[in-house]
Amino acid sequence: MPRPAGKVVGQSSFYAAVVTLVVFAAFPFYWMLITTFKTDGDLYNLKSIPYWFNSPPTLEHLKYLFEDTLFVQWLSNSALIGLCVVAITLLVALPAGYGLARMPGRSGENLSIGIFVTYLVPPTLLFLPLARVVTLLGLQDSMWALVVVYPTFTIPFCTWLLMGFFKSVPREIEEAAIVDGCTVVGAFVKTVLPLSMPAILTVVIFAFTLTVQEFVYALTFISSSREKPVTLGVATDLIRGDIFYWGELMGAALISSIPVAIAYNLFLDRFISGITGGAVK
Amino acid sequence: MSAIAEAAAPRRPPRSRFTTFDRLEVLGPLFIIPAILYVVVLVGLPFLLALYYSVSAYSIFNPSWTFVGLKNFREVIDSEIFRRTLANTLIFTISAQIIGLLLGKIGAMLLMQEFPGRRLARALIVLPWAVPVSLATLAWVWMFDSLYSVINWTLVAAGLIDPAHRPQWLGQEDLAMIAVVTVHAWRLFPFGVVIFLAGFTSVPQDVLDAATIDGAGFWRRNYQIILPIIAPIIMIALIFGTVFTFTDLSVVYLLTKGGPINSTQVLGTLAFQVGILSGDVAHGAAICLFLFPFLLVAVILLLRSLRRREI
Secondary structure (H helix, E strand, O other): OOOOOOOHHHHHHHHHHHHHHHHHHHHHHHHHHHHHHOOHHHHOOOOOOOOOOOOOOOOHHHHHHHHHOOHHHHHHHHHHHHHHHHHHHHHHHHHHHHHHHOOOOOHHHHHHHHHHHHHHOOHHHHHHHHHHHHHHOOOOOOOHHHHHHOHHHHHHHHHHHHHHHHHOOOHHHHHHHHHOOOOHHHHHHHHHHHHOHHHHHHHHHHHHHHHHHOOHHHHHHOOOHHHOOHHHHHHHHOEEOOEEOHHHHHHHHHHHHHHHHHHHHHOHHHHHHHHOOOOOO | OHHHHHHHOOOOOOOOHHHHHHHHHHHHHHHHHHHHHHHHHHHHHHHHHHHHHHOEOOOOOOOOOOEOOOHHHHHHHHOHHHHHHHHHHHHHHHHHHHHHHHHHHHHHHHHHOOOOOHHHHHHHHHHHHHOOHHHHHHHHHHHOOOOOOHHHHHHHHOOOOOHHHOOOOOOOHHHHHHHHHHHHHHHHHHHHHHHHHHHHHHOOHHHHHHHHHOOOOHHHHHHHHHHHHHHHHHHHHHHHHHHHHHOOOHHHHHHOOOOOOOOOOOHHHHHHHHHHHOOOHHHHHHHHHOHHHHHHHHHHHHHHHHHHOOO
């Protein structure tokens, strides 16, 4: 769809529209950034223009965040939870996606849609009974509860993605390996998995980002500061009484969300093709 | 690759193809069982437990499993707070979807054009949807701050509001509604942009060219050619967007905690307050289950859309 050339008015209103949308989307992140580096005197001053630094930028907030709060602990909790969930997801979803892809007829497809649909079951519907399950497992107030619960939404989505991918791997490759004396499992590990690295990488990134983004289960299951993942710790523990530590809060939000945003951006197209069931390539 | 080459060189006498298929068929289901078990044990059973909670008198102070029938549901429906909550949830969901889809379509149409900085613009526009929602919402809490709100500062500087009567975005009933809808729409519209972009790119150029030659103008191309082609994709996006907003707890919890005076209470936050904070698990579960009929509709629609794309 080429744009009619030479229309200055059309041109500038086009850019005005782009800029408006970009500002609407990105301003809160600019706000996080500038708040992080402003001095308190500058932040809490109604007279000065808030959009830019009125006194020199400071690293005070970041220093406080890293030295006097549990921020580093929360970050490492999130990373550990993410890694464990990724491991569980791969262990369960890889064979499942493969098994479904190789099921005869349409039964695999139907079964996989059944598993995919559970991705629509939201934490809001399950947090009460799962709180009970977590207690039964003796995991209340522990981040291991999250390691157990998070695969409930990563497994359905990742199984679905992997099944789509395994279907595109020709059956003849693993059959050749089996003919050659491999077991079914051996053929899968030696021939299919090495070919599937791009899909596996996608699954790793998604399971990790979905896990890091989660908030509701963490809020419900965990109350000790030391056990919290970063989303929960920042949102609940950086507030002392009614006073918000905005510099620290925004710094923490920025540092923990930017890596997730970058990873997500890189794999966005695959996520879309997964969610629309491969209708869009 | 080397594994394939190795595999291709026969070392043992080949077995018959029959046993190969036989074994794949036996092992296939075994491969799937762990996934199914995980989902059944941690999604299916908890769901049944939620059902039982909702017809019991269970609370954390009195964990009794006494069956009370539909009493909890009746009490929940009779409560004025619940009715307001249900209305709020619908209002938030519908308005966020409408704004999200509109902005999503506009954004995608803009990003379909080639212009310098297009990739950067796309990356920035996708940000709200990519970052953890709880952290992004914190930025809005700060922007809506009662005293140091940058939005109010801008409005005062522009002479649009009286500095003595600054709006309390999160403290006035009507404004709090607007604030929650804004954050939901802000979070959702990048998803719309991405989906519409994917849809637009999937429309074959020759179809568009043919239509243009046949005399179809901008609007006609848009609504009679592009929209019908991308409708199934938009449908799927709408289903996911609706489910995410309808069942959301974190945005409202962090922005307003459902206040002021329950004016922004949604099913998720109310269930959290009743079921976890007050410990009345039975009533909390009953509130949550009002999400279910709605989710069922979403699942059915999703199944139909997923099938349609294959026909």
